[in-house]
Amino acid sequence: MNDEQKIEKLKTFVSPEAVAHPAPHRIFVTVAPSGLVTLVERMKAELDNWYVITISGVDKGESYEILYHFGDTTGSITVRTQIPKADPRLPSICGPIPGAVLYERELQDMFGIAVDNLPDPRPMLMPDDWPAGNFPLRKDWKFDRPAEVIPGGEK
Amino acid sequence: MKFQIPIGPQHPALKEPISIRLTVEGEVIKDADLRLGYNHRGVEKLAEEKSWIQNIYLCERICGICSHSHATCFVQGAEKLLEIEPPRRGVYLRYLVSELERIHSHLLWLGVAGHEAGFDTFFMYTWRDREVVMDLLEMISGNRVHYAINTLGGVRRDIDETLRGKILEGLAVLKARSEYYFKIGAAEPTFVARLAGVGPLTKQQAMDYCAVGPMARASGIDRDVRKNDPHDFYNEVEFDVATADSCDVLGRTIVRIKELFESYKICEQILQKLPDGPIAVKAPRRAKPGEVVSRYEAPRGENIHYIVANGSDKPERLKVRAPTLANYPATIEILKHGFIADVPLIFAAIDPCICCAERSVELVDARSGEERTLRFSDLRRMANDRARSLSLQRNVAWPL
Numbered sequence: 001m002n003d004e005q006k007i008e009k010l011k012t013f014v015s016p017e018a019v020a021h022p023a024p025h026r027i028f029v030t031v032a033p034s035g036l037v038t039l040v041e042r043m044k045a046e047l048d049n050w051y052v053i054t055i056s057g058v059d060k061g062e063s064y065e066i067l068y069h070f071g072d073t074t075g076s077i078t079v080r081t082q083i084p085k086a087d088p089r090l091p092s093i094c095g096p097i098p099g100a101v102l103y104e105r106e107l108q109d110m111f112g113i114a115v116d117n118l119p120d121p122r123p124m125l126m127p128d129d130w131p132a133g134n135f136p137l138r139k140d141w142k143f144d145r146p147a148e149v150i151p152g153g154e155k
Numbered sequence: 156m157k158f159q160i161p162i163g164p165q166h167p168a169l170k171e172p173i174s175i176r177l178t179v180e181g182e183v184i185k186d187a188d189l190r191l192g193y194n195h196r197g198v199e200k201l202a203e204e205k206s207w208i209q210n211i212y213l214c215e216r217i218c219g220i221c222s223h224s225h226a227t228c229f230v231q232g233a234e235k236l237l238e239i240e241p242p243r244r245g246v247y248l249r250y251l252v253s254e255l256e257r258i259h260s261h262l263l264w265l266g267v268a269g270h271e272a273g274f275d276t277f278f279m280y281t282w283r284d285r286e287v288v289m290d291l292l293e294m295i296s297g298n299r300v301h302y303a304i305n306t307l308g309g310v311r312r313d314i315d316e317t318l319r320g321k322i323l324e325g326l327a328v329l330k331a332r333s334e335y336y337f338k339i340g341a342a343e344p345t346f347v348a349r350l351a352g353v354g355p356l357t358k359q360q361a362m363d364y365c366a367v368g369p370m371a372r373a374s375g376i377d378r379d380v381r382k383n384d385p386h387d388f389y390n391e392v393e394f395d396v397a398t399a400d401s402c403d404v405l406g407r408t409i410v411r412i413k414e415l416f417e418s419y420k421i422c423e424q425i426l427q428k429l430p431d432g433p434i435a436v437k438a439p440r441r442a443k444p445g446e447v448v449s450r451y452e453a454p455r456g457e458n459i460h461y462i463v464a465n466g467s468d469k470p471e472r473l474k475v476r477a478p479t480l481a482n483y484p485a486t487i488e489i490l491k492h493g494f495i496a497d498v499p500l501i502f503a504a505i506d507p508c509i510c511c512a513e514r515s516v517e518l519v520d521a522r523s524g525e526e527r528t529l530r531f532s533d534l535r536r537m538a539n540d541r542a543r544s545l546s547l548q549r550n551v552a553w554p555l
Contacts, residue, residue: 023235023447025384026448049362049376049378051362051365051367052365053365053450053457053459054461054474054481056461058463058472069448069459069461071378071457073383074384075383075384076384097365098363098484099363099364099365099366100365102480102484124191125191125192125195136197136200137199143197
């Protein structure tokens with residue numbers, strides 16, 4: 001299936017202006033968080049050799065942009081969705097694709113986004129003593145290196 | 156009676172500390188759990204504070220074995236954002252290093268697989284051969300591990316006619332030795348019998364759990380970025396995607412062996428067709444606002460970098476996904492039906508480089524809470540003892 005055929009197919013799933021084609025082999029689809037799981041289910045059913053590559057989060061100031069990168073035999077499709085910073089909440093896509101679990105757990109750790117219906121919602125990357133409410137990939141999070149204390153050094 | 160076996164997480168010699176907790180009943184693993192993050196270095200956050208050129212060197216340090224993969228993946232994307240086109244000679248040299256790196260990584264893996272299966276002669280042979288390709292990489296770039304050959308708009312070092320001859324000589328040596336040793340591998344029924352049927356991953360499971368690289372290809376999925384979503388360069392050379400249908404560790408071995416021969420083929424074509432001209436163009440310091448998805452087939456599977464530019468000399472966001480992370484969900488599924496004795500082999504088969512070193516394993520009796528500590532070498536010895544006491548699967552044939 002080439003890019004044009006994929007775009008035709010995607011336009012039947014979402015409104016035509018939501019599909020962008022900025023470069024060869026690269027298709028971007030914009031969707032509201034509520035329509036995400038339905039879109040993913042339909043894409044899984046109708047595109048062949050199709051899998052999730054990763055999920056990226058971007059801090060856009062007032063909102064978070066979440067990008068689901070999917071791959072197939074002829075390129076990649078990126079599904080873009082935006083959620084407000086005030087209530088960062090996303091549905092899980094682990095129902096149709098069980099392989100997405102690690103990426104959604106990473107989103108929870110790094111951006112503090114609550115992913116609903118995640119089969120395994122434990123923290124993945126952060127240490128056990130990581131202070132609550134610290135989400136490193138948010139733009140307002142800064143790392144302050146604690147002052148170095150040399151044992152037996154000057155007081 | 157259920158036992159829990161924690162494996163990991165820390166060992167100073169490992170570059171990827173990971174903790175695996177296995178729940179076992181007798182010899183059979185009933186459940187597996189993974190704990191990550193012991194070596195999380197915050198590369199993505201750090202990348203937002205470094206300039207485009209500094210980020211090449213940061214990306215190169217994500218991995219110690221496929222260092223060129225991450226740097227190339229980043230540079231591919233950054234060049235699109237900076238709107239520069241590297242000259243063709245530069246591109247050819249960049250992917251020459253890529254394929255040489257794939258050869259070195261697969262030879263390393265074959266050695267590890269031989270070692271975990273108790274076939275140490277194979278390990279010594281393949282690692283001796285690996286020195287040939289490591290020397291070639293050192294001659295091209297000046298370094299054995301972090302080649303630092305990429306720059307924005309091309310590569311940093313050119314090769315001359317003498318070096319070209321040396322690379323061709325080295326490739327001929329590697330090809331001959333590979334063929335000879337793989338014939339020996341085929342004539343060794345214990346080796347084939349040890350790998351066959353271990354760590355089964357069906358095609359459907361590999362699809363559901365989004366496996367990449369040799370893991371997916373050994374389950375009959377022809378998933379390779381070099382064919383599916385190639386950089387222009389890969390359309391100019393001829394090669395095949397190696398797949399196997401056996402869905403086990405034997406299949407993963409076969410895929411990597413076939414890929415070695417494909418990489419030799421690509422390297423020879425590069426050296427024959429190597430265009431003349433400059434190796435790099437000058438890159439601007441700032442990129443216009445934009446975004447790019449860059450994909451690259453690393454030796455272990457697909458690499459993806461998602462880069463956002465905001466008009467300054469630094470990226471707004473750099474998202475990196477390394478292939479080993481993509482293979483963890485599938486590995487957990489494999490482990491759930493395996494034997495303790497096969498854990499070293501199954502884990503080696505995804506090539507995460509955490510089995511290369513000795514590790515400490517603690518056996519906890521769930522009823523009495525009694526603990527005893529086993530070294531990874533003891534676990535490997537137990538595994539090989541068990542394999543030896545099995546009646547040999549004489550009918551298993553080497554599929555090459």
